[in-house]
Amino acid sequence: MTINKQNWKIAAAYIKGPGIFLLCLCVCSLILSGAIKTGYGGEVSIRLNEPDSYSFSPSGYSNMVFYSLLYENLFYLDENGSIESNIFANFKYDKQSKTLILTLKDNISYSDGQAVTSRDVKNSIRLFLDKNLASARKIRSIIKSINRVDNNRVHIELLYDNPGITGMLTAPELALLPHTNGVYSGIFYPAEKVGGEYLFLRPNKFYPGGRTYIDAVKVQFNDSPDLDIFLSKPGSANLHSLGFKEYNAGVYQNIYILFPGEKLGQNTRIALYSLLKNYFKQNSDLSELNAMTSNEESPISLDIKKFSTSRTRSILRYMKIKLYIPNSMRGMEQLFQEFLKRQRVPIETIYLGDNQLANFMNNTSIKYLLLGKIFNKRMSLDGKIKRIVREMSFSRFSEKYLKLINELDEVKYLKNEELLLNQVSKIVEEIINDGFVLPLYQERYSIYIKKKIRGIEIDYYGRPLFQGVRVK
Numbered sequence: 398m399t400i401n402k403q404n405w406k407i408a409a410a411y412i413k414g415p416g417i418f419l420l421c422l423c424v425c426s427l428i429l430s431g432a433i434k435t436g437y438g439g440e441v442s443i444r445l446n447e448p449d450s451y452s453f454s455p456s457g458y459s460n461m462v463f464y465s466l467l468y469e470n471l472f473y474l475d476e477n478g479s480i481e482s483n484i485f486a487n488f489k490y491d492k493q494s495k496t497l498i499l500t501l502k503d504n505i506s507y508s509d510g511q512a513v514t515s516r517d518v519k520n521s522i523r524l525f526l527d528k529n530l531a532s533a534r535k536i537r538s539i540i541k542s543i544n545r546v547d548n549n550r551v552h553i554e555l556l557y558d559n560p561g562i563t564g565m566l567t568a569p570e571l572a573l574l575p576h577t578n579g580v581y582s583g584i585f586y587p588a589e590k591v592g593g594e595y596l597f598l599r600p601n602k603f604y605p606g607g608r609t610y611i612d613a614v615k616v617q618f619n620d621s622p623d624l625d626i627f628l629s630k631p632g633s634a635n636l637h638s639l640g641f642k643e644y645n646a647g648v649y650q651n652i653y654i655l656f657p658g659e660k661l662g663q664n665t666r667i668a669l670y671s672l673l674k675n676y677f678k679q680n681s682d683l684s685e686l687n688a689m690t691s692n693e694e695s696p697i698s699l700d701i702k703k704f705s706t707s708r709t710r711s712i713l714r715y716m717k718i719k720l721y722i723p724n725s726m727r728g729m730e731q732l733f734q735e736f737l738k739r740q741r742v743p744i745e746t747i748y749l750g751d752n753q754l755a756n757f758m759n760n761t762s763i764k765y766l767l768l769g770k771i772f773n774k775r776m777s778l779d780g781k782i783k784r785i786v787r788e789m790s791f792s793r794f795s796e797k798y799l800k801l802i803n804e805l806d807e808v809k810y811l812k813n814e815e816l817l818l819n820q821v822s823k824i825v826e827e828i829i830n831d832g833f834v835l836p837l838y839q840e841r842y843s844i845y846i847k848k849k850i851r852g853i854e855i856d857y858y859g860r861p862l863f864q865g866v867r868v869k
Contacts, residue, residue: 437610437611437612438610438611438612438868439610439611439612439867439868440611440612440613440614440615440868441611441613441614441615441625441626441850441863441866441868442614442615442616442617442621442623442624442625442626443462443614443615443616443617443624443625443626443627443861444616444617444618444619444620444621444624444626444627444628445459445462445463445616445617445618445628446459446460446463446618446725446727446728447592447593447596447618447727448460448463448464448724449724449727449748449750450750451467451578451579451581451587452578452750452752453467453468453572453574454724454725454750454751454752455569455570455572455751456723456724456725456751456769457650457723457725457726457769457771458628458646458648458650458771458840458842458859459628459725460725461569461771461858461859461860462628462860462861463616464572465569465583465860465862466583466584466585466598466614466616466863467581467582467583467585467586467587467598468572468573468574468581468582468583469483469484469572469573469582469583469584469604469605469606470567470569470571470572470573471484471485471518471521471522471566471571471572471573472488472563472566472567472571473567473856473857473862474564474567474856474857474858475854475856475857476647476854476855476856476857478857480563480564480567483502483604483605483606483864484501484502484505484513484518484573484605485499485500485501485502486500486501486502486503487499487500488500488563490560490562490563492558492560494554495541495554495555495556495557495558495559496552496553496554496555497552497553497555497562497563497566498550498551498552499515499518499550499551499552499553500549500550501513501514501515501518501549501550502605503549505603505605506603506605507575507580507581507582507603508580508581508582508586508601508603508604509579509580509603510603511575511576511580513573513582513605514548514549515545515546515547515548515549515550515551516545516548517573517574517575517576518551518573519543519545519551520574521571521572521573521574522543522551522553522566522571523543524574525568525570525571526540528570528755529755529787529788530568530570530788531783531784531787531788532565532568532570533568533570534787535565536562536565536566539555539556539557539559539562540553540554540555540556541554541555541556542554567857569858569860581601582605583601583604584600584601584604584606584609584863584864585598585599585600585601585609585614585863586598586599586601588613593618593619594617594618594619595615595616595617595618596615596616596618597613597614597615597616598613598614598615598616599612599613600612600613606864607864609863609864609866610852610865610866610867611863611866611867611868614863625846625847625849625850626844626845626846626847626850626853626861627844627845628646628842628843628844628845629682629842629843629845630682630840630841630842630843631643631645631841631842631843632843633843633845636845640847640848640849641845641846641847641848642845642846642847642848643843643844643845644843644844644845644846644855644861645843645855646842646843646844646855646859647773647774647775647855647857647858647859648771648772648773648774648842648858648859649691649771649772649774649839649840649841649842650769650770650771650772650839650840650842651686651690651691651769651770651772651836651837651838651839651840652677652683652686652726652767652768652769652836652837652838652839652840653767653768653769653770653789653834653835653836653837654669654670654673654765654766654767654768654834654835654837655765655766655767655768655789655791655833655834656764656765656766656832656833656834657763657764657766657789657790657791657833658762658763658764659762659764660831660832660833661764661832663832664704664712665712665713665716666832666835667701667702667703667704668704668708668709668712668713669713669718669720669765670701670703670835670837671703671704671705671709672709672713672740672742673767673837674703674837674838675706675709675740676733676736677837677838679732679736680838682840683838683839683840684838684839684840684841685838685839686836686837686838686839687699687700687701687836688825688836689781689782689785689825689828689834689836690772690778690781690782690785691772691774691839692839694778695778695825696818696819696821696822696825697822697825697826699825699829699836701829701835706740709740709742710740710741710742713742713744714741714742714743717743717745718744718745718764718765719744719745719747719764719765720744720745720746720747720765720766720767721747721748721749721754721757721763721765721766721767722746722747722748722749722766722767723748723749723750723751723754723767723768723769724748724749724750724751725769726748726767726769727748730746730748733746734746768789769840770784770785770788770789772784773857773858773859775857778817778818778821779805779809779817779820779821782805782821782824782825783802783805785828785834786798786801786802786824786828787802789833789834790828790833790834791833797827798824798827801820801823801824801827802824804820805817805820805821805824808820842859844859844861846861848869849868849869850866850867850868850869851866851867851868851869852865852866852867853865853866
């Protein structure tokens with residue numbers, strides 16, 4: 398910025414005493430504003446599946462991204478493995494006392510201005526630990542107590558020394574949850590929704606990580622030519638020519654058919670498996686899954702028998718099957734019903750939220766369940782197998798599987814790759830023989846972001862972080 402000297406002299410001639418000082422301040426502020434310009438403003442549109450509610454339920458990859466916009470995780474693990482937190486001013490592990498000490502930032506609030514306290518942190522951790530998740534179960538097994546020291550501090554005392562406890566608490570299912578509905582801890586809050594079309598998210602002015610630079614995020618529930626961010630299969634070359642940059646999400650989602658109740662006849666299981674294989678085969682974004690984790694890393698390839706269409710129809714036609722499906726997969730509803738009509742197979746589909754599903758699993762007998770599970774590609778093979786057994790065997794998790802998992806842990810400490818793969822193969826064979834879960838297809842993700850969107854980061858769990866986002 399340049400200042401005309403003649404104009405300065407004229408202005409100074411008319412302003413005496415304190416007026417000159419004020420004028421100097423104004424000119425200095427103009428100079429600084431020209432040198433440092435903060436890029437506030439703008440709107441970003443992202444394509445995600447429509448959630449069934451705003452209550453925290455991050456099942457499925459699209460849901461995991463959506464709820465990360467409304468609810469703040471206690472800790473983040475960035476793609477380089479660094480642990481960060483917007484909630485805690487300080488977090489440190491004391492080896493001598495085997496205690497993780499969490500100290501809240503001063504004056505942090507939920508979206509309604511209500512103060513966040515150590516009680517909220519403790520309750521959020523407790524709710525997470527009650528979930529049927531391998532990550533929650535692992536943390537549960539090492540925690541001795543969770544204590545509120547005062548309004549700003551929480552001490553997590555362990556049964557034995559484990560400095561990695563903070564890393565365990567980066568699980569995306571662990572978020573700061575409010576006491577009441579309609580209140581949020583994340584970077585945005587829901588402002589305006591048109592069902593089936595879009596939802597506007599506005600910045601949470603009380604967000605503990607600081608106000609975002611953008612004015613709004615438009616979450617669109619269907620495809621649109623004006624999208625800035627969306628999820629799609631990797632390697633879509635035509636998108637690069639349209640001004641998008643591809644980011645590897647680092648995650649994939651496997652789709653399984655589960656039989657969590659009493660063991661069913663083999664013909665029924667194989668018939669339903671065959672039917673679903675044929676349905677998902679129509680989707681070009683999915684890859685056939687012939688392993689429990691991924692085809693590339695599995696020590697064995699599963700060759701599961703399939704029935705013909707006519708035999709599948711004859712077995713399932715009079716079975717009165719109720720197929721339970723998480724709401725995160727509700728996008729398949731219309732196409733799946735059309736497919737069932739063409740196949741002349743009368744299957745009732747029941748869509749459930751995460752909490753509903755947990756209640757049904759605890760209180761009723763679900764015989765048929767379609768489920769998607771997200772895996773980080775960098776997670777170890779044995780870690781993925783243990784997660785499948787712990788989270789998907791339900792009532793079938795028995796002494797036999799506990800013994801197999803303990804043996805897997807013992808083999809891992811020997812650092813013998815061949816023995817490890819043999820033990821993994823043994824567990825997979827038991828799963829298939831018991832028939833409580835069969836793999837169907839795998840969905841891989843890349844995140845495509847328009848080049849005009851700057852400052853976006855992708856965390857370890859494949860979620861885009863919006864705190865530093867700017868629109869060019």
